[in-house]
Amino acid sequence: MGAVVVGYDQILQEVYRQADKRPELADTIELHCELLRAQAHAGVSPQRPALDGEEASARLQQGVPLLSPESLGVDGQTLAGLCDQIGFIVAERRPELAETLAGIRAWLDERRDQIGALAVEYLREGRVREGEGSGLDGKLLAFIFNNALRPFLRVQAQALAPWVDDSAWYRGRCPICGGEPDLAALERESGRRRLLCSRCDSEWTFQRIGCPFCGNDEPRRLAYYPSDDQVYRLNVCEQCRRYLKTIDLRQVAGERLLPAERILTVAMDVAALDAGYGEG
């Protein structure tokens, strides 16, 4: 059975509990907390599962994630509003991006009626080509869609979690939405590796060794860089040049919430990108 999606209040509490230890990240952490609050208040209510149990197990057996982009059933008005709000929040905190974001918000505003189709493209390809073709910053646009779609994906993740047989999946992509992981945890007891979906916050088990992005499991082409306290490590793959942040739960006392750790480890993203490893 899949793990339960952690609630927004819990994530926020955990981020603030640990934020004191990272004063140099205060600004970035506050930005992400504002984004979380916007997602929490977007008015996306719990949903019935998009498919039934029989369909679910058939898809999983074929290695197909449960949620197809079309079946997500996003309310266009809510999504458009959230995209705009996220653009606004980031612009407030990152004045150097304000102009770029104003361009993105104006572009999205003209396409409010087609936002569902843009969302489907983002979910399918991880990018919005039409926006890139119009000269918009593709990474920022993807960032906005990732954050704006999260509440919709989370409610489906919650509804579908009971149908995911964790021990039968073992793939690099999310069993619910097909998203890539952006954080891993090594379990306290077993040392097993659990991945966090970058899109819907689902968590699932994956093999301990190997790159979830390209499947490379050759030790010579994999490396990791532990933090001084051994709690965190940056896993990198020399085959696809991607990276994965990892928290070793055997090195910490008490529980940690992965969606909070994603935010608390933003410095590792910067270090990985600086070292030439990519997000995809």
Ligand SMILES: [Zn+2]
């Ligand atoms: Zn997912």
Ligand SMILES: [Zn+2]
């Ligand atoms: Zn790889």
